[in-house]
Amino acid sequence: MKLTVDFAIVYQTLVSECPKSTISGIQFNKDFGQHILKNPLIIQSIVDKGAIRPTDTVLEIGPGTGNMTVKILEQAKKVIACEIDPSYFPSLYYFRNLCLQEVPTDFDIKTLIDTVLNEINFADKRARTMDLDDFVLLLATFNKHGIHFA
Numbered sequence: 001m002k003l004t005v006d007f008a009i010v011y012q013t014l015v016s017e018c019p020k021s022t023i024s025g026i027q028f029n030k031d032f033g034q035h036i037l038k039n040p041l042i043i044q045s046i047v048d049k050g051a052i053r054p055t056d057t058v059l060e061i062g063p064g065t066g067n068m069t070v071k072i073l074e075q076a077k078k079v080i081a082c083e084i085d086p087s088y089f090p091s092l093y094y095f096r097n098l099c100l101q102e103v104p105t106d107f108d109i110k111t112l113i114d115t116v117l118n119e120i121n122f123a124d125k126r127a128r129t130m131d132l133d134d135f136v137l138l139l140a141t142f143n144k145h146g147i148h149f150a
């Protein structure tokens with residue numbers, strides 16, 4: 001079963017906060033371990049070692065300017081890249097055409113699941129089986145809170 005969390009109710013688009021003029025002059029922040037791979041052959045060899053399949057969704061931590069992200073995208077179905085430093089967002093958006101979404105710093109999956117279970121009074125229930133009505137109610141409540149199962 002696949003679980004996806006929909007940030008639609010809590011994220012905001014960052015595009016308006018990413019003027020194109022801020023692309024140039026990025027300073028490397030050593031606190032975030034920043035350096036950028038420039039040699040395309042090295043980038044390609046790293047990506048190839050991942051043996052990515054066309055059906056894969058890849059989680060990339062720290063895309064920086066997105067130079068590796070676009071290479072991963074050539075092989076994967078989808079890339080979800082998490083970048084902590086906003087100074088890279090303009091590059092990711094304007095140069096790489098990537099869609100930006102903000103994950104709220106206070107996002108907490110455990111609290112969200114507790115909220116769902118408490119809302120329908122399932123928090124204290126323990127069962128090996130569940131009747132169809134309860135199952136549909138549970139799924140619908142997860143969906144309402146932006147958590148989807150497929």
Ligand SMILES: C[S@@+](CC[C@H](N)C(=O)[O-])C[C@H]1O[C@@H](n2cnc3c(N)ncnc32)[C@H](O)[C@@H]1O
Binds near residue numbers: 032061062083
């Ligand atoms: C060494 S750079 C690699 C950049 C790019 N992937 C490349 O190969 O050229 C590390 C990247 O990870 C980001 N980073 C560091 N800590 C992070 C964190 N906790 N979450 C997300 N990104 C992070 C940095 O801002 C930086 O963009």
